Amino acid sequence: MTNDSVPMVIAEPLTLPCGATIKNRFYKSAMNEALAGRDCAPTEAHARLYRTWAQGGAGVLVTGNVMVDHTQLGEPGNVAVEDERDLAMLRRWAEAGTENGAHCWMQINHPGRQSPITINPHPFAPSGGAVDGEYGRFFAEPTELTREQIHDIIRRFANAARIAKKAGFTGVEIHAAHGYLINQFLSPLDNRRTDEYGGSLENRARFLFDVFDAVREAVGPKFPIAVKLNSSDVPIAIKINEQNGAPGGFSKEESIWVMKRLEARGVDLIDISGGTYSKPVIQTNDGAAEDLRRGVYFTDFARRIKGELTVPVALTGGFRNADDMDQALSEGITQMIGIARPLALVPDLPNRVIRDGWRGNVDLPRISIGIKSLDKAFGGILVISWFELQMNRIARGRRPDSRIGGMRALLFAIRQHGPAALTPRRRKGHQ
Numbered sequence: 001m002t003n004d005s006v007p008m009v010i011a012e013p014l015t016l017p018c019g020a021t022i023k024n025r026f027y028k029s030a031m032n033e034a035l036a037g038r039d040c041a042p043t044e045a046h047a048r049l050y051r052t053w054a055q056g057g058a059g060v061l062v063t064g065n066v067m068v069d070h071t072q073l074g075e076p077g078n079v080a081v082e083d084e085r086d087l088a089m090l091r092r093w094a095e096a097g098t099e100n101g102a103h104c105w106m107q108i109n110h111p112g113r114q115s116p117i118t119i120n121p122h123p124f125a126p127s128g129g130a131v132d133g134e135y136g137r138f139f140a141e142p143t144e145l146t147r148e149q150i151h152d153i154i155r156r157f158a159n160a161a162r163i164a165k166k167a168g169f170t171g172v173e174i175h176a177a178h179g180y181l182i183n184q185f186l187s188p189l190d191n192r193r194t195d196e197y198g199g200s201l202e203n204r205a206r207f208l209f210d211v212f213d214a215v216r217e218a219v220g221p222k223f224p225i226a227v228k229l230n231s232s233d234v235p236i237a238i239k240i241n242e243q244n245g246a247p248g249g250f251s252k253e254e255s256i257w258v259m260k261r262l263e264a265r266g267v268d269l270i271d272i273s274g275g276t277y278s279k280p281v282i283q284t285n286d287g288a289a290e291d292l293r294r295g296v297y298f299t300d301f302a303r304r305i306k307g308e309l310t311v312p313v314a315l316t317g318g319f320r321n322a323d324d325m326d327q328a329l330s331e332g333i334t335q336m337i338g339i340a341r342p343l344a345l346v347p348d349l350p351n352r353v354i355r356d357g358w359r360g361n362v363d364l365p366r367i368s369i370g371i372k373s374l375d376k377a378f379g380g381i382l383v384i385s386w387f388e389l390q391m392n393r394i395a396r397g398r399r400p401d402s403r404i405g406g407m408r409a410l411l412f413a414i415r416q417h418g419p420a421a422l423t424p425r426r427r428k429g430h431q
């Protein structure tokens with residue numbers, strides 16, 4: 001159905017540098033589904049969830065982060081892919097996620113030190129040393145990676161991407177944001193190595209570039225590869241600088257340099273995100289109030305790189321209505337609209353906007369246990385558990401329900417994951 005009020009740009013197809021075409025500009029951003037079965041295997045629930053999203057009309061569905069090592073998980077319920085043992089189920093997942101002309105891209109990740117102690121007593125990182133601050137006790141002290149181990153992880157990324165392609169996923173996204181391993185290599189605060197993987201920006205970015213090149217080699221030139229990258233980590237650096245004079249952090253300028261280098265290497269899309277000490281991606285449990293205050297995230301950064309990059313960008317965070325989406329696209333600050341939480345509440349939002357001309361706003365509810373101190377104590381866990389519960393409902397053929405309270409979400413998470421549900425999944429400042 002055509003409708004005069006349909007925002008035209010969002011309905012337009014986009015051709016990526018590798019030649020693949022995406023039917024519209026809706027980019028469903030990664031959300032860990034927490035639906036893995038035994039041994040981190042994908043399940044029929046993944047297929048059902050992604051079928052619903054694919055039928056909902058988005059151009060690209062990025063999966064929740066899939067780990068490249070079963071022993072190194074970022075959060076409970078992660079899928080891990082390190083060999084072909086789950087190929088049959090991966091095929092069912094990819095088939096469902098590519099229904100209705102959708103692309104389905106597997107996000108691949110390694111948590112590095114950001115792996116909670118309840119699920120991983122032996123994390124690895126670019127450099128050793130405990131995590132400071134209140135969250136320190138939730139993460140075991142990591143062991144510094146040897147060069148052999150670094151090379152092994154690079155091979156794991158490439159192997160996971162190869163298996164994703166073999167299973168029928170139509171692209172991959174390398175997770176280089178939110179404080180996980182690749183982000184740790186980029187940050188001079190986490191990366192204090194003195195070999196070719198540490199020190200100068202060129203050296204700190206080497207791990208990402210090696211991963212990218214190995215993945216490209218594994219999937220060939222015509223397969224979409226996206227990279228999710230922080231616009232900067234600078235507030236962390238400033239804080240540490242003030243305290244102990246550590247070198248400056250992964251700044252906006254550095255991020256732009258990395259993006260340009262990725263562009264030259266043949267990346268197909270850059271997913272701009274953030275997640276810093278003072279500004280985590282998801283800052284409070286009151287989504288609507290936060291949206292009102294922040295609007296669309298990272299727009300200043302996206303404006304700044306406009307004209308500097310030719311590779312398509314997906315700006316993720318804070319898009320809640322068609323007007324904002326169309327404005328960002330028309331302004332040329334992004335080529336895809338990255339959306340996560342609203343699609344766990346309204347899985348067919350793309351159809352509603354493009355086909356039905358819907359111009360409403362998706363209001364994220366305030367998620368509360370009803371006791372202020374508990375809301376504060378469980379903040380991030382509460383939000384993540386609540387959205388996991390909504391995805392779980394969709395995967396069971398039920399409708400999302402925004403009236404569900406925080407306590408129910410917390411109990412659901414404990415039932416699913418045991419006590420591990422109650423430990424923070426990300427270090428403070430990273431969402």
Ligand SMILES: Cc1cc2nc3c(=O)[nH]c(=O)nc-3n(C[C@H](O)[C@H](O)[C@H](O)COP(=O)(O)O)c2cc1C
Binds near residue numbers: 318319339340384388
């Ligand atoms: C439950 C949940 C799980 C998430 N898991 C991931 C993930 O696996 N990988 C990732 O890059 N981002 C993850 N994110 C962050 C989202 O992709 C997105 O950047 C963030 O929610 C902001 O977008 P939004 O305002 O549209 O929700 C997650 C967010 C939520 C709420």
